[in-house]
Amino acid sequence: MFANDRDLLLLEPNLFRDLAWVGQRLLVTTGSVSGSVLTLISGDFNSVGIGFGCVALYDATPTEITNIAAANAATVSLIRADPAGAIVPPLALGIKPVIVSTFRPQLALVHHQVLR
Structure with a gap:
């Protein structure tokens, strides 16, 4: 595809917080951030197809997923202008809600x- 969820986040920072449809939620759980690593308390990124370019809300703060390090751990960054740019770690707020939705459809x- 020409674009992914992180590209939509760049255009509209509140999209995943304000407009994500319940039917397009891939993961709803809790997790914590340490540095740039988001670790899930329960759940699995891989089992629901979450990967590079997806967007995770960590306590309503949108973060782009840059890498899946393990089934329950992902490298995340606050939105960057360039997807190859330096990682911008979100604030570590303790164990908070994590929601991953998608606009892939x-x-x-x-x-x-x-392409038509």
């Missing part, structure tokens, strides 16, 4: 329409 539809 809408992105796929637009991708298909552009």
